[in-house]
Amino acid sequence: RKPVVLDVDTGLDDACALLLAGRHPELDLKAVTCVGGNVGIDDVVRNTLTVLDAAGRPDVPVARGAAVPLIQPVRTARHVHGADGLGDLDWPRSTRPPDPRHAIELLRDVLRDAAADGAPVTLIPLAPLTNIALLLRTYPEAAAGLKEIVFMGGSAGSGNATASAEFNIWTDPEAAAIVLKSAEDLGVPVTMYGLDVFYDVVVTLEQARGLSGSPSAELARKLIEKRSERYQSDGGSIGDGGAVCAVIDPSGLTTQRYPVRVELSGGWSRGRTIVDTRDAVDQASDPQGPAPVIHVATAVDAKRYAELWLAT
Ligand code: BDR
Numbered sequence: 001r002k003p004v005v006l007d008v009d010t011g012l013d014d015a016c017a018l019l020l021a022g023r024h025p026e027l028d029l030k031a032v033t034c035v036g037g038n039v040g041i042d043d044v045v046r047n048t049l050t051v052l053d054a055a056g057r058p059d060v061p062v063a064r065g066a067a068v069p070l071i072q073p074v075r076t077a078r079h080v081h082g083a084d085g086l087g088d089l090d091w092p093r094s095t096r097p098p099d100p101r102h103a104i105e106l107l108r109d110v111l112r113d114a115a116a117d118g119a120p121v122t123l124i125p126l127a128p129l130t131n132i133a134l135l136l137r138t139y140p141e142a143a144a145g146l147k148e149i150v151f152m153g154g155s156a157g158s159g160n161a162t163a164s165a166e167f168n169i170w171t172d173p174e175a176a177a178i179v180l181k182s183a184e185d186l187g188v189p190v191t192m193y194g195l196d197v198f199y200d201v202v203v204t205l206e207q208a209r210g211l212s213g214s215p216s217a218e219l220a221r222k223l224i225e226k227r228s229e230r231y232q233s234d235g236g237s238i239g240d241g242g243a244v245c246a247v248i249d250p251s252g253l254t255t256q257r258y259p260v261r262v263e264l265s266g267g268w269s270r271g272r273t274i275v276d277t278r279d280a281v282d283q284a285s286d287p288q289g290p291a292p293v294i295h296v297a298t299a300v301d302a303k304r305y306a307e308l309w310l311a312t
């Protein structure tokens with residue numbers, strides 16, 4: 001089984017991702033770390049524990065991480081995820097306490113063990129990259145336990161938080177820039193599962209209505225119903241869940257290697273991921289010097305991933 005860790009700001013679609021990661025037989029979910037994003041950190045932690053309980057995974061350690069981005073104030077997305085971040089569903093809340101460690105301490109411990117066991121972990125950040133930047137800056141040696149990073153965030157095209165920037169990157173652009181640079185310096189491959197594919201993996205309301213018979217299936221159905229309400233359509237995207245699909249079934253994702261910069265200036269394009277699709281000669285002669293090169297998702301087999309999520 002593939003060892004994985006999720007970093008989340010749960011969030012309706014983070015919940016879709018957690019259900020999949022917690023239940024898929026080919027994944028070994030080692031831990032989940034939380035960061036402020038869609039809602040404040042207290043709600044994120046409670047939502048994450050609640051979803052893992054529904055997934056039948058109360059054994060997975062969940063740690064609280066950064067409450068606010070590195071340098072700018074926190075800005076939530078309650079208009080997308082509800083006041084509580086989980087669609088304000090009538091659903092019993094977990095009473096389980098989180099792990100006493102800070103997120104980056106839990107990550108360091110999991111990654112140290114993974115390195116010692118020769119079984120490096122795939123890290124799947126689905127939220128602002130604050131925790132991951134803090135981890136790589138504080139404990140760069142943790143990279144020895146990392147196989148790769150597959151993150152949801154960014155866009156080669158338009159944004160969603162602003163016309164230019166995707167929410168996770170826009171929330172903490174400095175963290176994103178640190179992660180891309182540090183990962184390259186430390187030799188950790190990175191895949192960007194951005195808005196170019198994020199909305200494509202849709203489960204229809206009709207498919208969702210077939211989900212019943214267990215707490216995870218019931219919650220999965222409610223999540224899709226809420227997502228479809230938000231986007232006023234007859235289906236809901238599993239959003240962050242698609243990044244977990246990409247780890248389970250990488251051949252369903254088309255990627256290309258591109259240099260990517262994060263826009264850190266304070267104007268309208270702050271938080272944009274600038275994907276450099278020029279030819280190699282123009283890239284090499286860029287007066288700004290080289291940018292980190294990562295795998296950028298450009299297309300997804302949406303039907304296959306939706307079916308993978310539903311079946312799990
Ligand atoms: C991202 O932001 C959040 O709203 C979602 O959970 C996802 O991680 C999409 O921009």
Ligand code: CA
Nearest residue numbers: 011014126127
């Ligand atoms: Ca998220």
